[in-house]
Amino acid sequence: MANITLITLSCMLILSSAIGGISAVEYPVSNTAVNTPGGARFDTDIGAQYSQQTLDAATTFIWGIFQQSNPSDRKAVDTVSLFIDDMDGVAFASNNEIHVSARYIQGYSGNVKEEITGVLYHEMTHIWQWNGNGQAPGGLIEGVADFVRLKAGYAPGHWVNAGQGDRWDQGYDVTAKFLDYCDELRSGTFVAELNKKMRDGYNNGFFMDLLGKSVDTLWADYKARYNN
16 A cells, blocks of 8 residues: 655745735645655655645635635635645646646656646636536636636646637636636736626626626637737
8 A cells, every 4th residue: 555645734824915814724735646656756846845835825826816805705715635646637626625646747748846836726726716606617617727827927838829719618728818818808807806706606698797798709809809
């Protein structure tokens, strides 16, 4: 049976006045793949302490992006657990847990610390974002997570350029770049206000409410702006 490295530290988030007050979130990190090459690389190239610091920083950053200065605007989460697992794929978030693939860590050929930092910002967004009680398109949910990664400065070089993509809700980098365009139209508040609206439900009319145009018209304008 593989040894399990478990490090549990309480990371206090001392938030700035812009975020509002003091809130404590704990970030236990478990490397369940410590005896695999990817698990070993996590320990040497990334580490539990850095991961906890990143999750802490991501939480503060996301609250800022979502303009959630009042704790009542946020999800009531006091623990987010990170697991490094021997699994396929890249990562996923569920039930206030983030699972990252040790196989992905092992196979990544670039700066793995920077890449996993971006992955953690993406997955932490899933922990905190509202999803319209499950009614929002999956592509929009993934797009918001990549929008946060983009604004944090961890967008990989292989992402699409602005204006590329087939549908506004295609997801991930395509939708993230579209949301960045929409955010610009509302002076940097669109994603925050959209997320707030998605607390209790979702419909495409939210785009009309916030920007005065349908999402399809906005997508057409976006494509035209970049000649795509």
